[in-house]
Amino acid sequence: MLQSFLQNILNALQWGSFYSLIALGYCLVYGVLLLINFAHGDIFMVGAYLAFFVSMVLLGKYGAIAGLPGWMVLSLAVPLTMILTAVVGVTLERIAYRPLRRKGVNRLYVVITALMCGLILENGNLALLGASRKSFPTLIPIQVFDFHGIIVTNLKLMVIGVAILSFLLLHFIVTRTKMGMAMRAISYDRFAVPLMGIPADTVIVFTFVLGSGFAGLAGLFFAMTYPVIDPYMGALIGWKAFIAAVVGGIGSIAGAFAGGFLLGFVEIMVVAFFPSTYRDLIAFSILLLILSIRPTGLFGVARRTKI
Amino acid sequence: MKRLTVPVLLAGLFGVMLWVSMAGILNSYWQSVLMFMGVNIILATSLNIINGNMGEFSCGHAGFMAVGAYVSSLISVALFTKSATFGEPLLSPDLAVWLFPLVLLAGSLAASVVGLLVAIPSFKTRGDYLAIITIAASYIVKSTIENIGAIGGARGFMGMSGVMNAMNATADLPWILIWVFLGTVFSVCVIRRFIYSTFGKGVDAICQDEIAAEIMSVNTDRVKLVAFMVSCGLAGLAGGLFAHILGYVNPGTFTILKSTEIMVMVYLGGMGSISGSVLAAILMTLLIEYLRDAFGFINTFLHYISIIPDSYEVTQVWKWVLIPLLLVLLMQFRPEGIMGRRELADVFPGLRKFYKFKG
Numbered sequence: 001m002l003q004s005f006l007q008n009i010l011n012a013l014q015w016g017s018f019y020s021l022i023a024l025g026y027c028l029v030y031g032v033l034l035l036i037n038f039a040h041g042d043i044f045m046v047g048a049y050l051a052f053f054v055s056m057v058l059l060g061k062y063g064a065i066a067g068l069p070g071w072m073v074l075s076l077a078v079p080l081t082m083i084l085t086a087v088v089g090v091t092l093e094r095i096a097y098r099p100l101r102r103k104g105v106n107r108l109y110v111v112i113t114a115l116m117c118g119l120i121l122e123n124g125n126l127a128l129l130g131a132s133r134k135s136f137p138t139l140i141p142i143q144v145f146d147f148h149g150i151i152v153t154n155l156k157l158m159v160i161g162v163a164i165l166s167f168l169l170l171h172f173i174v175t176r177t178k179m180g181m182a183m184r185a186i187s188y189d190r191f192a193v194p195l196m197g198i199p200a201d202t203v204i205v206f207t208f209v210l211g212s213g214f215a216g217l218a219g220l221f222f223a224m225t226y227p228v229i230d231p232y233m234g235a236l237i238g239w240k241a242f243i244a245a246v247v248g249g250i251g252s253i254a255g256a257f258a259g260g261f262l263l264g265f266v267e268i269m270v271v272a273f274f275p276s277t278y279r280d281l282i283a284f285s286i287l288l289l290i291l292s293i294r295p296t297g298l299f300g301v302a303r304r305t306k307i
Numbered sequence: 308m309k310r311l312t313v314p315v316l317l318a319g320l321f322g323v324m325l326w327v328s329m330a331g332i333l334n335s336y337w338q339s340v341l342m343f344m345g346v347n348i349i350l351a352t353s354l355n356i357i358n359g360n361m362g363e364f365s366c367g368h369a370g371f372m373a374v375g376a377y378v379s380s381l382i383s384v385a386l387f388t389k390s391a392t393f394g395e396p397l398l399s400p401d402l403a404v405w406l407f408p409l410v411l412l413a414g415s416l417a418a419s420v421v422g423l424l425v426a427i428p429s430f431k432t433r434g435d436y437l438a439i440i441t442i443a444a445s446y447i448v449k450s451t452i453e454n455i456g457a458i459g460g461a462r463g464f465m466g467m468s469g470v471m472n473a474m475n476a477t478a479d480l481p482w483i484l485i486w487v488f489l490g491t492v493f494s495v496c497v498i499r500r501f502i503y504s505t506f507g508k509g510v511d512a513i514c515q516d517e518i519a520a521e522i523m524s525v526n527t528d529r530v531k532l533v534a535f536m537v538s539c540g541l542a543g544l545a546g547g548l549f550a551h552i553l554g555y556v557n558p559g560t561f562t563i564l565k566s567t568e569i570m571v572m573v574y575l576g577g578m579g580s581i582s583g584s585v586l587a588a589i590l591m592t593l594l595i596e597y598l599r600d601a602f603g604f605i606n607t608f609l610h611y612i613s614i615i616p617d618s619y620e621v622t623q624v625w626k627w628v629l630i631p632l633l634l635v636l637l638m639q640f641r642p643e644g645i646m647g648r649r650e651l652a653d654v655f656p657g658l659r660k661f662y663k664f665k666g
Contacts, residue, residue, distance in 0.1 A: 035435070036435040036438075036439070096635060096639075099639060100638065100639065105638075105642060106642075107434065107435075108362070108364050108434070109638045109642050110638075111364055111434075111435050111438060112364065112570070112574070112634060112638055113634075113635050113638045113639075115366065115438075115567075116567070116631035116632070116634045116635045116638075117631075117635065119563070119564070119567060119627065119631040120628055120631045120632055120635070123624055123625075123627035123628045123631070124628045126624050126627075127622065127624040127625050127627075127628055131624075235563075239442065239443075239446070242439065243443075246436075246439070277450070277453065277454050278454065280446060280450050281447060281450045281451065281454065284443040284444075284446050284447050284450075285447060287439070287440075287443050288424065288428060288440060288443055288444070288447070291428050291431075291432055291436060291439070291440055292427060292428040292431065295431050295432045295436060
């Protein structure tokens with residue numbers, strides 16, 4: 001009993017790590033722009049695909065270069081995937097969100113645009129690459145450790161470690177650097193910031209770089225853990241990560257991180273006791289409940305509306 | 308006399324539609340395009356209450372459509388035909404013609420009740436959070452349907468064509484076309500009366516400023532509740548008609564893509580403009596049907612001038628790239644759509660003479 005419980009906790013930690021990594025990106029963009037970046041889940045999907053192509057090229061499958069050993073591929077794929085995904089995210093911001101922000105239109109239009117961009121990424125991918133699923137190559141051989149019946153793989157430990165490191169790094173950036181201070185300033189008052197000589201657009205681009213980069217990282221590790229990638233993988237995970245961010249209280253990085261692990265834990269426990277088809281149902285029901293009771297989430301702060 | 312123009316026109320249209328489908332001038336493909344136009348008009352105008360007039364952002368409309376589709380299909384199949392799921396019909400199939408509107412009504416009532424899933428959280432949340440709630444609601448509906456094995460689960464549910472055959476046995480008319488036409492007229496009429504009523508002005512007031520509306524004695528919670536329930540109920544009606552047109556429902560139809568299609572109609576027509584929504588629904592239906600053929604042509608053409616590799620085929624998936632792209636471009640360049648917030652009568656004031664109900 002205790003054994004299976006601990007095993008479940010470990011699985012939940014791994015599952016929650018993905019949610020947390022994606023939720024962090026949601027959270028950053030929301031904190032700075034007050035915009036829910038609906039395309040974020042699909043940026044995660046793009047990240048997984050980029051990771052796939054990067055790994056295939058580095059492994060020498062396309063004959064572009066001679067093959068490298070797996071650990072080297074992984075250590076090169078991490079920065080490359082992050083950079084490429086960040087480029088995708090920033091492109092999206094440039095061509096879709098920025099013109100709207102410049103015009104100062106109703107925020108609703110930006111939300112619609114974001115949602116549609118996500119659909120374009122999904123279906124464009126499906127149309128260009130076809131519906132066949134791609135299987136991700138094995139980069140590092142999986143080693144299984146057995147602690148008294150609890151199965152731990154090196155990949156699992158790596159995923160959990162990466163999530164925690166990312167959180168610490170983000171926390172450091174947001175609280176201790178000048179750029180982070182500028183981000184917090186924009187989220188506090190968007191109109192006063194340019195008057196103080198802070199280049200608001202640069203800060204916003206940097207936010208998208210961070211958020212998309214971590215989504216790309218999540219995509220890489222997700223593809224390593226579950227080595228079959230398809231164009232619609234981002235949609236549901238993106239929604240779930242958003243739920244995680246909401247549960248934690250959107251706009252607080254620690255909240256998003258905690259929310260991701262909480263949701264991972266809940267889902268794994270649901271699968272342990274109910275049929276697995278109920279998982280999404282219960283996750284979305286939790287979201288509805290939380291938003292009906294505490295619209296700002298568990299760690300969130302209520303914003304007062306002034307007339 | 309002038310004031311009766313609209314009913315006379317509608318009756319004329321109805322007669323012409325009956326005549327062309329009975330005389331075989333329109334083949335069954337174009338008949339179905341006409342029917343989808345009707346269904347899309349209902350969907351677009353009903354979503355327009357929330358996305359246009361109330362200024363909220365609901366993107367789970369297909370979920371409520373699914374509720375209506377399933378509930379009305381289940382009831383009609385159980386009552387009027389022999390089926391594998393329910394066995395012998397509970398009532399005589401001759402009654403199908405008379406009771407069918409009630410079946411559709413039951414579907415839309417069920418959809419309204421499910422609309423509470425969105426309406427109640429909307430008291431507290433607004434904007435993008437509400438968008439999430441609507442999406443969550445549509446996911447919940449879809450996953451619930453998929454988890455009920457008794458009605459076919461993810462495989463879908465069929466047998467509605469038997470109901471149509473039962474009606475045809477009673478009187479040989481294109482029944483489903485008639486019901487779609489009546490449903491469309493009913494929906495547009497109800498929405499128009501609702502939006503122009505004193506109570507319905509509250510919906511516009513919420514769009515402008517919720518807090519100010521609350522202070523000016525608009526009971527915002529009640530207005531939201533009614534608006535959501537009317538909108539979801541009519542979506543359920545459209546779903547019921549949709550299911551009976553196809554004779555088959557499948558939860559996979561009612562995804563966010565379907566909701567997107569409806570949203571494109573609303574924003575293309577213009578937020579808060581009923582005539583704009585009707586116009587956009589007609590245009591979009593034609594566009595979607597046209598795209599079906601166009602991709603085949605494009606594919607052949609591109610292969611002919613050998614721009615693309617031989618192994619690659621241009622498929623229908625591109626439709627789902629084009630439609631969201633259309634909406635993105637709309638938001639960038641003309642967010643107010645074709646009509647903006649105006650009705651036909653605002654564009655052509657001369658039309659006002661022909662209305663009975665001035666709004």
